[in-house]
Amino acid sequence: MKDLIDIRDLTEAEIDELVCTAEDIIANPDKYAEVCKRKKIATLFYEPSTRTRLSFEAAMLELGGSVIGFSAAADSSAAKGESVADTAKTVECFADIIAMRHPKEGAPYVASKNVDIPVINAGDGGHNHPTQTLTDLLTIHREKGTFENLVVGCCGDLKFGRTVHSLISAMSRYAGVKFVLISPEELKVPENVKTEILDKNNIPYVETTSLEDAMPELDILYMTRVQRERFFNEADYVRLKDTYILTPEKLENAKKTLSILHPLPRVNEISVEIDKDPRAVYFKQVKNGKYIRMALIMKLLGIKA
């Protein structure tokens, strides 16, 4: 595997290997402190990001490597009209690996086809965000000890929420997984996700508009934000943004062992009171993101501790 563009690029065995390496990094950070000495990651971020960019940069720094890049398209030659391919070919002259976020779907794929160094898709529009999925998987594994026999509730914007589509795709490979898809009618999971992933793999799922009704059976609750930047129409965004807000009252019927995940940033869909609940693991999830990205950078660079 040269690049990571789509979570489906990884086999189950490769995901297990990454999770295993990340667990070892958490347990023995010193062992990994210099494995990427003299290596550089280029973080090419054409749209704003806090977690993902800093997570990639922290990951490379903790592996002993260094970081170059830009954090907005306006800071790059894209502002002068340079193509993604040309930017990638230029950056290849300076860096050993690229992490790219771009508002247009397929941009990291274009970069990967034009360079010999590994390219990691750090999010392309509403399409894919595979390292977020790896982060989610590591979090689920650390909280539950398994990927199997779990009821996974996905709540919020399931139409444009790329993290949800990738999580469904990744978790559909494991035995005994069931999905509860909680969203307003307008933001339901797209048909192709249902037909080409869930139906094709005979994965049981239910669609509902009620978070309260779904709550008692959930092992995982994956909350998402209704993303303003995915809407062409502001009125639709305003109408739908407050549909689901997770409050302590809504958790009354939830399992004691529930784990609440969120790819962040949140706006108001999880009340801050929930942060103190031990079932809220979304900030642990952020930290896990750094560890799994460390494991991924090592794998793509062919480095072993």
Added chain:
Amino acid sequence: MIIGSIVNGLVIDHIPAGKGMELYHDLKLDELSCEVAIIKNAPSEKYGKKDIIKVNDLIDLDLDILGYIAPQITVDFIKNGERVDKKHPSLPETITNVIKCKNPRCITSIEQELDQVFKLTDVESKTYRCIYCESLAKK
């Protein structure tokens, strides 16, 4: 209606009725300097009606486009007035620069020099998706 027979050239037959002109443009036959005849609504035993295109030259033909538009199409290759070959185009694995991705979020919407490539993702339903953004192919 009588159209002269071909000495050296191609006959694209069994085109679904009404698709002849579309195919004429997709195959860029309008750019040829040789004679090209489009026969619309010709009687067909199997389909009722069909379109036929006759090209009076042995040009290189993109069979992938034909397979994508309608797999029942056949192509007869004529040399010295005799049919020397008959091809049945199959559903191509990829189609390049035939259809355009309509997703405004796709990278091809801002980088026009990129090839428009669609990949066959489901043979049964003949589903093609953009290799960049995975949007469904729409003619």
